[in-house]
Amino acid sequence: MARQSVHIVGASLAGLRAAETLRRSGFEGPVVLIGDEPHRPYDRPPLSKQFLAGDWERDRLALSPEDRFSALELEVRLGVQASGFDLQTRTLRTSAGDETVDGLLIATGARCRSLPGSEHMAGVHVLRSLDDAETLRAELAAGPRRVVVVGAGFIGAEVAATCRGRGIEVSMIEALSAPLARVLGEEMGAVSAEVHREQGVDLRCGVGVDGLDADSNGRVCAVRLSDGSTIDADVVVVGIGVVPNTEWLVGSGLELDDGVVCDSTLSAGPGVVAAGDVARWPNQRFGETMRVEHWDNAVEQGVYAARRLLADDDAELEPFSPVPWFWSDQYQIKIQMAGRIRADDQMEIVTGSVEERRFAALYGRAGRLVGVLGFNRPRHVMHYKTLIHDGASFDEALAASL
């Protein structure tokens, strides 16, 4: 039976791209877009970069120009929180009331982990939403003596880079032996560490945070580390990962396990699909069940999930099995990575050099090309991404001339 209407819960990148895809596919029924933030869909990557730096204002963040957004003819409900769903009765519960839904697309994303005990301490921030970014930006504009960044993942590293760009002293604390060691491997993590130190970041790796100290006004003033040292801090930014927003689906009849569990076509149940940071699915290309928090994944899944929802539940679809890809801009370096790498993969630099901060490195496992990392090498990353997609062997990739 053809789809009558679609409810999209989550009004960020995946949800918007899904809505666009529904319309582009010719779906004319009601499309309801529900978001818990008061803002229209906006782009998050600039929040830690141009927006935090003070170079961009919020009007530059819109994900869809106003005329194109209106042309989608969505029923947009902003500032509305989804609180429950029942697969049997197809009841969606929200802060604006209950309703019965036909097609449901779950794109509720993820939220930042907080540092236990610091949740309500003034001067301690996470960075995920526009409101987070505005608050943090105001703190940076007030001229803090030192910002301490907890966690040297992408958000932490980008915040550190932006702070240095604003001339603010930065310490960055990382529990692993190097920044991004789990994503880039040990050796490239060390390169990332060098970059931060060259830029004047006081980077401390292999050390945890024992706790935060507050002054008599209840505002953070110091970070205590597991090696016994203490760093004075006017502002603390916590970037220690995210948790998928699935609590509202507990008891819904959908399977939850660090995300909404989907099949290889992003279907989570009859007439229910998931997309973006919240979706966990088996990526058959890599023989691995994954949940991917990258921007490009949210776009691709939003598009795919919308098409999935328009097809019959028992339709045979090509599985969703992309080569994950992301970028991160830190200082003057564009880091890009495609594929799935592990710490023990073979790694070889194929063009440029680490010293000039301009290179591409290939990662191989069991004779296959599984990943490519580029520092300021977008052309190479995309070529090798295509080779990963085509199932090239590691030797073929090494021999490929660009």
Added chain:
Amino acid sequence: MKVVVDFDLCESNAICMQIAPDVFEVRDDDFLYVLNENPDEGDRARMEECVQRCPKQAITIED
């Protein structure tokens, strides 16, 4: 159909090149070049994908 790139926004992430290498090319100077500004109407779906997946939202389609 006309494809327009805002080069003030473009940062040569090269996603468009992966989708449509006959239309977009990032060269070794790290700049994006548009090889065909007027793709055929039948190519619209692929061009829309480039618009949606550009991380800098630098691509627009003018009818």
